[in-house]
Every structure is written in C-alpha cells, then in structure tokens.
Amino acid sequence: xxxxxxxxxxxxxxxxxxxxxxxxxxxxxxxxxxxxxxxxxxxxxxxxxxxxxxxxxxxxxxxxxxxxxxxxxxxxxxxxxxxxxxxxxxxxxxxxxxxxxxxxxxxxxxxxx
Amino acid sequence: xxxxxxxxxxxxxxxxxxxxxxxxxxxxxxxxxxxxxxxxxxxxxxxxxxxxxxxxxxxxxxxxxxxxxxxxxxxxxxxxxxxxxxxxxxxxxxxxxxxxxxxxxxxxxxxxxxxx
Numbered sequence: 001x002x003x004x005x006x007x008x009x010x011x012x013x014x015x016x017x018x019x020x021x022x023x024x025x026x027x028x029x030x031x032x033x034x035x036x037x038x039x040x041x042x043x044x045x046x047x048x049x050x051x052x053x054x055x056x057x058x059x060x061x062x063x064x065x066x067x068x069x070x071x072x073x074x075x076x077x078x079x080x081x082x083x084x085x086x087x088x089x090x091x092x093x094x095x096x097x098x099x100x101x102x103x104x105x106x107x108x109x110x111x112x113x
Numbered sequence: 114x115x116x117x118x119x120x121x122x123x124x125x126x127x128x129x130x131x132x133x134x135x136x137x138x139x140x141x142x143x144x145x146x147x148x149x150x151x152x153x154x155x156x157x158x159x160x161x162x163x164x165x166x167x168x169x170x171x172x173x174x175x176x177x178x179x180x181x182x183x184x185x186x187x188x189x190x191x192x193x194x195x196x197x198x199x200x201x202x203x204x205x206x207x208x209x210x211x212x213x214x215x216x217x218x219x220x221x222x223x224x225x226x227x228x229x
Binding site: 032034036041042043044045046049089093100101102103104105106 | 117146155156157158161169204206216217218219220221222223
C-alpha cells in the first residue's frame with residue numbers, strides 16, 4: 001500500500017527554470033511532511049519540511065506548498081541550477097515514538113546547463 | 114562529527130552467502146533506522162530501534178533478515194542466506210530525541226549490495 005504517491009518519476013528542467021514535484025498522501029494522521037534530497041552515492045538529506053498548519057514554507061529557492069483539504073503537497077525549486085540535479089523524495093510522518101517516515105517513490109531531477 | 118558511517122560501501126556476494134552490513138550512529142543519537150532502496154519499491158523502512166531496543170520490525174521482508182544493536186552506537190543488518198532479490202542499496206539513519214522532535218533523520222551513504 002503506497003501511502004505517499006509522488007510524481008513525476010523524472011524531470012528535466014533548463015537552468016533558471018522552475019522545477020515542480022508533487023506528492024499526495026492518504027493517511028490524515030500524517031502531521032509532518034519533509035522533502036529529502038539525495039545526490040548520487042549519498043544518503044538522503046533533509047531539505048525542507050512543513051507542518052499542515054501552514055500552506056506554504058519557503059527557504060531560499062525551495063518552497064513547499066501544502067493543500068490540506070486535497071491532501072497534497074509540492075516542492076517548487078525556483079531558478080533551478082545544475083547543482084540541484086538529484087533525486088528528491090517527499091515523505092510523511094505521524095505522531096509516534098520514533099516518527100517513522102513514509103517516503104514517496106522519488107523524482108530524479110536533471111537541470112540542464 | 115563524521116556523520117552516520119556505513120560499511121562496506123559496496124558488497125558483491127553469491128546467492129546463499131551470509132551478508133553483514135554495518136552502521137555506526139552519530140555520537141549521542143539513540144534512534145536507528147534501517148532502510149532498503151530499490152528502483153521498484155523506493156525507500157522502505159525495514160526496522161527501527163530506540164535505545165538499542167527494536168521497536169518495529171514489520172518492514173523486515175522475511176526471517177532471512179535480522180538486525181541488532183550490540184551497543185548504543187553500532188548496528189548490524191544480516192541477511193542469511195542472501196538471494197538475488199536482496200540486491201539493493203541499504204541505508205541506515207540515526208536520530209536523537211531532540212532531532213526526532215524536529216523530525217530529522219541523518220542518513221549514511223548506504224551500502225550497495227549485489228547478490229549474484
């Protein structure tokens with residue numbers, strides 16, 4: 001059962017363009033929605049995260065938009081750079097002793113120079 | 114701090130052999146997560162520990178997989194006997210109580226396992 005659905009599977013964007021990755025979740029108990037960035041040969045690293053009490057969070061060129069009623073959230077990368085080329089995972093977690101993360105399937109982003 | 118350290122980085126073995134993957138937590142961290150990453154299934158949580166105690170192993174695929182924390186800073190994931198379908202990248206991640214409160218897990222670089 002895939003609790004967090006992510007799309008697209010891959011994305012190619014020109015330098016300076018906007019990259020948009022979408023995720024949808026099913027479990028309304030989720031209350032924390034992080035995005036992880038993974039470079040080849042490396043483990044995922046936390047990029048940005050949001051809680052459902054806000055509709056948007058921005059950190060530099062990275063913005064999360066959150067739609068609680070639609071149970072969807074998305075990552076926007078403004079002014080995309082070749083160095084942003086990586087795999088991006090959305091995730092969700094719910095209250096609990098260890099905050100288990102349920103990951104989306106990942107999006108491989110390529111930013112062309 | 115050097116971060117979460119996993120070894121080996123790459124492992125190639127033959128079907129039926131025992132494989133042991135190792136993970137050293139970040140100093141002071143007390144939660145440990147093992148994940149498996151494949152193209153087909155993405156990142157899957159296998160098991161997690163709090164204070165050396167396994168809390169949830171429902172993600173462990175079958176009895177051939179076992180994980181231990183012999184001490185507070187070290188964990189092993191063992192596959193015996195290994196099968197070609199176990200080929201994947203295995204990550205461990207650690208966290209502390211304060212980091213978990215912020216929902217942050219720190220991942221190692223992973224072990225790429227190939228079972229021939």
